Amino acid sequence: MTDPRLFAPATLRNREPILDILRKILPATGLVLEIAxxxxxxxxxxxxxxxxxxxQPSDPDQDALISTAAWIRESGLANIRPPVQLDAAAAEWPVRSADAIxxxxxxxxxxxxxxxxxxxQAGKLLPEGAPLYLYGPYRRPGRALEPSNLAFDESLRARNAExxxxxxxxxxxLAKQAGFGEPDVTEMPANNLSxxxxxGLRG
Structure with missing residues (x-):
């Protein structure tokens, strides 16, 4: 039988540094919505x-949903809900509330x-003071892209102009327009940022 689980090599490298941050910022209890x-x-x-x-895991891609469901089954954990199909760009999300994203x-x-x-949507779903956590590479003002990120950026744009x-x-x-404050920024391995x-306060 074919194993439907997908494997992302970067996950093994970044999951512990990310978890170190999540331990500090996530609430003790509640629902954490993972986008993508x-x-x-x-x-x-x-x-x-x-x-x-x-x-609550989510993704717009069917293969990703199948893989996530397989990883959940493999884990045997009871604190992960079945993955839902969710396109971040959609006007409506299938999840109506969360304590962190x-x-x-x-x-x-x-x-x-x-x-x-x-x-x-995060601005609508999250209560006051709740965290929205993002991880990945970014361009920053006054700083040239690292060679690895420059090559990565070029390869991404070659695959899809968007x-x-x-x-x-x-x-x-964009975050401020949705009611969020300035982010706390942490340098992460492989030229990524958390x-x-x-x-913020709801008006």
Missing amino acids: SGSGEHVSHFAAALPTLTF ICINMIHISPLAATRGLMT WGLRELEDVVA LVFRR
Whole structure:
């Protein structure tokens, strides 16, 4: 029988550094919505390490949903809900509330509309003070892209003209429009960043 699980090599390299951040920012209990779960390896790892939280994986791609479901079955964990099909750019999401949202390596491999949708919907779903966590590579003002990120950006744009590393300032501006404050930024391995936004006061 064919194993439906997908494997992302980067996950093994980044899941522990990401988990170190999540331990500090996620609430003790509640629902964590993961946008663009991909293979499902991250959510399985995080759910095992954070058993008092419930995780809701999601992805727009059917193969990713099948892989995530397989990883959940393999884990045997009860604190991961079945994955749901969710396009970040959609006007309506199938999840109506969450206590935290995490999104790893999506923004640079999706149209900008997905980032706009992520910010807009996160601003609606999250309660005041709740975290929105983003991980991935970005362009930053006054800094040339590292050679590895420059090559990565060029390969992404060659695959799809709507993809590519985003300007950090643009992502922050979209977050502010949705009611989030300035992010806490942490340098991560392989020239990536962790961004932690908090939902501000509701007007």
